[in-house]
Amino acid sequence: MSDLLSTKQAAERIGKSPEAIRWHVKEGNLTPTVKMPGESGAYLFHPADVDALRQRLQARQKYRPRHARPEALADGKGAA
Template structure:
């Protein structure tokens, strides 16, 4: 189920801290699923804001865990 808020590729890139090209690369490889694709030759992707927020939170948690692991290793 999608939320009423949709994000553009640029907004997704900003929220995930990646480039628009990386957003397109992840879509092409099935790593990121757009909620919609607009009609037309270029067919811009639109993404569900709730799914992107969850993905950003998961990414932040993974980075925090990795930072904690590295800090622990460095203090041994």
């Protein structure tokens, strides 16, 4: 199990917060390899699963349209 990643390590690996990792687990986007015993048991993740999530997130970001920043619209200068 030493090659498995904790929630914190998984978050660092993809540049997100531990809360984001837990959200992805809840939404079914990332499946923990191990859930430790107990109601609030820690998750452990296989590195390949975390890397696959990172790739999906990067692909989604690549095709997400950019929107004007709200502050740019408020001052009448348009999209920055």
